[in-house]
Amino acid sequence: MKGKDKRLPSELEACWREKDMAGGQVCDALVMIMRTSGCCWAKSGGCNMCGYRNASLPQTTVEDLNRQIDQALFKYKGEPFVKIYTSGSFFDRREIPEVVRERIFDEFKGCKRILAESRPEFLTADLLSTLPKTMSVALGLESANEEVLRTCINKGFTAQESKAAGERIKDAGLRVRTYLLLKPPHLTEKAAMADTIASAHFADCFSDEISVNPLNIQHGTVVERLWKRGEFRSPWIWSLIEVMKQLSGTVHARLMSSPSGGGSQRGVHNCGKCDREALDAVERFSFSQDPRDLAVTCECKSTWECYMKAEQVLGTAADLGRTFNNDLMIPKK
Ligand code: SF4
Ligand SMILES: [Zn+2]
Structure with a gap:
């Protein structure tokens, strides 16, 4: 993987194919992870488990985003489902300006299903009323x-x-x-x-x-x-x-x-x-x-059960497997 300084804002962070479901059927899905200027919340600390700021580049322009879409289209083989992730909020205009969003919807208008994720504050009723009916919105509750x-x-x-x-x-x-x-x-x-x-x-x-x-x-x-x-x-x-x-x-x-x-x-x-x-x-x-x-x-199921009992007895969420040898928690037969 390239170091952060070598990554270009005009390149997709990643793009691959996987199985998912659309219209109740298992189907192929194209997944694209776009490099954007980043999640607004990550800029002020962010969620404790999130390292997505590493996938963002503040200087990303509309032209860069359009180049990224070109790369996705090059890989696109007519999959019925397209998932677009930004390591942030697809509907935050600072990440994906309206003109880019419109182009994405236009390019993938033949798809059965499009999925993008967003923090709730960007999902106004006005915005939602303008989206294609093939849209699924992912919420990180x-x-x-x-x-x-x-x-x-x-x-x-x-x-x-x-x-x-x-x-x-x-x-x-x-x-x-x-x-x-x-x-x-x-x-x-x-x-x-x-x-x-x-x-x-x-x-x-x-x-x-x-x-x-x-x-x-x-x-x-x-x-x-x-x-x-x-x-x-x-x-x-x-x-x-x-x-x-x-x-x-x-x-x-x-x-x-x-x-x-x-x-x-x-x-x-x-x-x-x-x-x-x-x-x-x-x-x-x-x-x-x-x-x-x-x-x-698997025999490790009993280790997992003992692990949970030990957590309860000790009143801790620390990694007990590292404090005690896991083998000590396997009950004797
Ligand atoms: S809202 Fe999402 S992208 Fe932003 S910091 Fe939290 S997990 Fe990361
Ligand atoms: Zn096991």
């Missing part, structure tokens, strides 16, 4: 608990503000994908699961899809500092599976998860031996919604 949002995440908006934006999006006839953060810092594994489950129930009334995003430790963040000091462990894949199992059949929205950094120490992980199988199970479930797809077995 993260948690429905105002205290968690404020103190653990530093989100800079409230759950109620996110909900109001979700309702405005629905009123405009568009779709909502809500992101929930599994395991914000300072929450134990058990508290984190409970938080995500409660948040999904909160979000269900204004969401077509709920994407559970297990925390992935990004460079240069508050969470990375905690992790380096042994005060944070990324969630277990067992916790993600348990959240999906408990939510399955209790919400209307499609449940999904496509974890970044899954199976690595910085991302959601188990013992290492079962990680691939467990992540594949979550992926299958994200498409099928069938909880039987979540069936995974």
Whole structure:
């Protein structure tokens, strides 16, 4: 990867193809991550887990953004679903000026579905009424608990503000994908699961899809500092599976998860031996919604159970696997 100083504002940060769903069908999706001037909230501190400011360049111009669109069009092979991420808010005009946004909608007007994400403050009823009906808006609610949002995440908006934006999006006839953060810092594994489950129930009334995003430790963040000091462990894949199992059949929205950094120490992980199988199970479930797809077995499940008991007894959300040898927490047969 090029160093930050070598990156050009006229180049896309990344672009790839993946599977997703449009119109109830599994389909190919083109994902483009645009380099913009950056998230307005990140400039004043930002969220504790977010390292996206590394993907932004303040000097990005309209011409640069147009070049980035040209690159995406070069790669575009008629996928029915296009996802446009900016590492910030697509609807913040300082990141994506109106003229660029209009061009994107025009270039991809043949798509079944377009998805872009935004903080709630940019999603006014006036703006939403002008968007194509193929639009899905992704909202980074993260948690429905105002205290968690404020103190653990530093989100800079409230759950109620996110909900109001979700309702405005629905009123405009568009779709909502809500992101929930599994395991914000300072929450134990058990508290984190409970938080995500409660948040999904909160979000269900204004969401077509709920994407559970297990925390992935990004460079240069508050969470990375905690992790380096042994005060944070990324969630277990067992916790993600348990959240999906408990939510399955209790919400209307499609449940999904496509974890970044899954199976690595910085991302959601188990013992290492079962990680691939467990992540594949979550992926299958994200498409099928069938909880039987979540069936995974590995001896580390009992370590995860002991880990949660130990967190409770010790009253800490620190990384106990680094304080104690994980093997000590495996019950004797
Ligand atoms: S998580 Fe989103 S809102 Fe928070 S700082 Fe990052 S880009 Fe901005
Ligand atoms: Zn395992």
